[in-house]
Amino acid sequence: MRETQQRYGGLAFYNPAVHFSERMVFEPRPDFGGARDEPWIDLVEHSTAIPWSILLRADGTVAYTVTGPGWAPEAVVKVFAHPDALIEDAALHEESAAWAWKRSEAISLSDAEHLRERALGLRLLAEGVGLTQRWWEGEGFRVFLSTTVGRLFPAPQRLTCALSVWAETARGAQAAEARLLSRLG
Known part of the structure; x- marks a missing residue:
């Protein structure tokens, strides 16, 4: 806990990622709200409409969960292998926002799986890649996919x-359309 607080405590930045679009503040503190098998650290304070908690698990992974009535410890989704990937994901979103062309859309989980298959052969970006989020680059384009x-x-x-x-x-944009987007749906 002390190590996490020293490394991340007080870090604040605007996160333009699709699930946030807000200022995030890293305020690591123990979370005793339901972990039966392992201690958790409540890692980030944020205020999005989605009421999820961002947790650091004992194995170092960053997980999201939505608390409330009917919550169970099984309702925790590992999103990033480590906190740095969450920060790198925000940086990639910020950098990409300066590019000339953008297309964003909501897709189904089954379309997301098909898109991941079509992205084979593109360069997987190591920065910002998570367990439920991926970044790829092709010739002149960048792709972000989140199944979180x-x-x-x-x-x-x-x-x-x-x-x-x-x-x-x-x-x-034409290369991205031809490689990935024209086949959605």
């Missing part, structure tokens, strides 16, 4: 996953 909400609220055909594609030029 789809994992928190499983419904294979509902539009619970987020897809964003940015391109530096019209040519990059």
